[in-house]
Amino acid sequence: MQERNLSFKDAVNIAIIQGSSVPRDGIKRPVTRTARMGRPLVSLEKALQLSGELEDEAILDKMKLNK
Numbered sequence: 001m002q003e004r005n006l007s008f009k010d011a012v013n014i015a016i017i018q019g020s021s022v023p024r025d026g027i028k029r030p031v032t033r034t035a036r037m038g039r040p041l042v043s044l045e046k047a048l049q050l051s052g053e054l055e056d057e058a059i060l061d062k063m064k065l066n067k
Helices: 008-020 044-066
Strands: none
Touching: none
């Protein structure tokens, strides 16, 4: 940065612009595989409530161990 007399902000902006202009031809793109997990065992409408209850149980278990 000092050699080119650039501020940090200018150097970052130049790097972003140069990085976004790289041609994408020939680059192998990652593939995300998916899998069917079946029907949910718990009603998804109550998922937030269930996660809260599980978290509460975990906190109580930790509190019991510390006593």
